[in-house]
Amino acid sequence: MNLFSEFKARIGTAVAALQTEGVLPEGLDTSKISAEPPRDTAHGEVSTNAAMVLAKPAGMKPRDLAVLLADRLVVTPGVEAADVAGPGFINLRLAASFWQDRLAEILRAGTDYGSSSMGGGVAVNVEYVSANPTGPMHVGHGRGAVVGDVLASLLHKAGFAVTREYYVNDAGAQVDVLARSLYLRYREALGEAIGEIPEGLYPGEYLVPLAKALAAEYGDRYKAAADSDWLSLFRDRAVAAMMDLIRDDLAAMGVKHDVFSSERALVEAGGVQAAFEELVAKGLIYEGVLEPPKGLLPDDWEAREQTLFRASDFGDDVDRPLKKSDGSWTYFASDIAYHYDKHRRGAEVMIDVMGADHGGYVKRMAAAVKAMTDGKASLDIKLCQMVNLMRDGEPVKMSKRSGNFVTLREVVDDVGRDVVRFIMLTRKNDAHLDFDLKKVTEQSKDNPVFYVQYAHARAHSVLRHAAESLPGLDVSAAALSTVDLAPLTDEAEIALIKLLAAWPRVVEGAAEAHEPHRIAYYLSEVAAAFHSLWNKGRDAAELRFLLPDRKDVSVARVALVRGLASVVASGLMVLGVTPVEEM
């Protein structure tokens, strides 16, 4: 249970009581009342703005109302003091026993601590990666993969019913280009000199093995054949092979999907037509001519009548074409159909994780979702900014034109999946991210992955020592949840418990805001608090976790260490990073 929600409920009760007594009027808007940790720890552990928010509508002075509320809150369980401060804040100071109880709660829950029912089982579809099946993934794809994967785990922990989805763009012109690139490699495999790969085809070497396989399988049957004879075969084989490649790369990072949706299958099943007709029925389609874009015109721009969707009725800047001049669907049309499909499969909340270069796409897709679902479903598009690959402070040179770029797989094989996953979350999604291949493997506090894992390993080191020096002590979380925690009274110990007890709130906040990076930051903070506590034991021997002649204190502190390890492990599990016990 998020303890701040608990206190918010208590405040609500106090307000209701004052209403019953006629001190406060009925019908107050209590939605702006908060219960949160004050920034300054000198102000206690829970702070509320209730008196300030309610003062005006109640016709009272904030501080007068605060006193009335404080009187009622101070007698609730675990509250030691309720002070009125500043313009009308009520600051609650909680008893040590309250925090000791929280630790027991953490230990009882184990790594399930932080799980929440906030989501109420609402169906969320998280779409991520969706890299075109035209080659290996690069590091930028990796960022989206991690952000999406962790966001999905986070939402699951917060009580949403999550579907993890990959949209396979296997229907557009790009996969035909892929087929032609493969065909060229096929002829090469048959012994033909192909020279430089022409502009516009994929130059990478990754098609060579498949081309050889096709040459072995079909010989020169397609060598001089017309496009129509081989195009669809080569395309299907190429897409299948590229998806295998991508799935392998994802597996190497531990990124999972429940559903792979094929654009081609959607189109062939008439999904786009159906979605289109739905829009027609809603009166949102018309034939018209768009205004030319202001400023610089594209060279080949000409006024042309098009089949348009009234996106501007739903917040977009202009209406958007759904058909190309040759009568086929635009990508946008099939993507409308795809999102409509997701909604029909039950998604109430849709999240798309994509690259920042899709920024221009956000408004129109949000408009389309609003239109197609009559506002019943929401769409949040998380745009991930670029990843700058560095090595020891120098940018790693990459030339996309020659196909000579560092692949995601190379990076994962080089530094490890845990490192890649964690580092990708050390910035919020819309900020540029420097990924330094050298620094991320350093074993120092500059490296957040190491820093957090080290805290977990250190905790387990204490647990191992405890098993020796306290024979007969069961150091499992479940067993330690029943020991006497009263000896945990030092300020630093209580401070650590407070931080651990914040975990459910962090999960809920990050899930609500769709911001998985908050988990990584929280874990760094927890690790810092633990390293700090550890070192207090160096300065003052009586603060060491294991004291030879103080069994009761030692056992309580082992429980604290176990609680810390448990919360860190819980967080790392959300990130998909291994909680190592020894380093």
Add this chain to the structure above:
RNA sequence: GCGCCCUUAGCUCAGAUGGAUAGAGCAUUCGCCUUCUAAGCGAACGGUCACAGGUUCGAAUCCUGUAGGGCGCACCA
């Protein structure tokens, strides 16, 4: 020209949906190992939250405008 995102300590960045005296890490300076992992910790120094207005009890956060950076801009995906 239009739209979206960004601008916080010398550097790299957080800032929990509007709270109290704006926080970390790095760098710089000074301390802490006969001890449960010094692979770590503590302290000091460091700020016109790009700028100018506005909204209110209260703004880094919301609104308007300006400057700078990134991305995108009919018939690509």
